[in-house]
Amino acid sequence: MKTVAELVKTDNVMIVDVRTRAEFAGGHVADSVNIPLDELPERINELKDKENIIVCCRSGARSANAAMILKQNGIECLNGGSWLDVNYYRNN
Numbered sequence: 001m002k003t004v005a006e007l008v009k010t011d012n013v014m015i016v017d018v019r020t021r022a023e024f025a026g027g028h029v030a031d032s033v034n035i036p037l038d039e040l041p042e043r044i045n046e047l048k049d050k051e052n053i054i055v056c057c058r059s060g061a062r063s064a065n066a067a068m069i070l071k072q073n074g075i076e077c078l079n080g081g082s083w084l085d086v087n088y089y090r091n092n
Contacts, residue, residue: 014033014054015054018062021034037066047070
């Protein structure tokens with residue numbers, strides 16, 4: 001599997017930001033989707049048929065939890081850590 005830095009530059013990547021709606025509204029990676037971590041278990045079906053998923057948050061802790069939840073549900077993904085890092089990789 002590719003690294004986050006490689007995958008984020010591809011056309012068929014889905015970036016899922018698991019921060020709160022308020023945090024997401026304060027800034028996020030362009031074209032990312034906001035699914036707050038506490039909503040993820042109920043919204044897991046939205047991701048079942050997706051590929052090349054990167055999860056991110058503020059520091060990487062919530063995205064690590066999100067990655068674990070997704071993998072437990074058979075969904076492959078990468079933990080991108082901080083949304084600022086993912087944004088940097090995408091733009092540089």
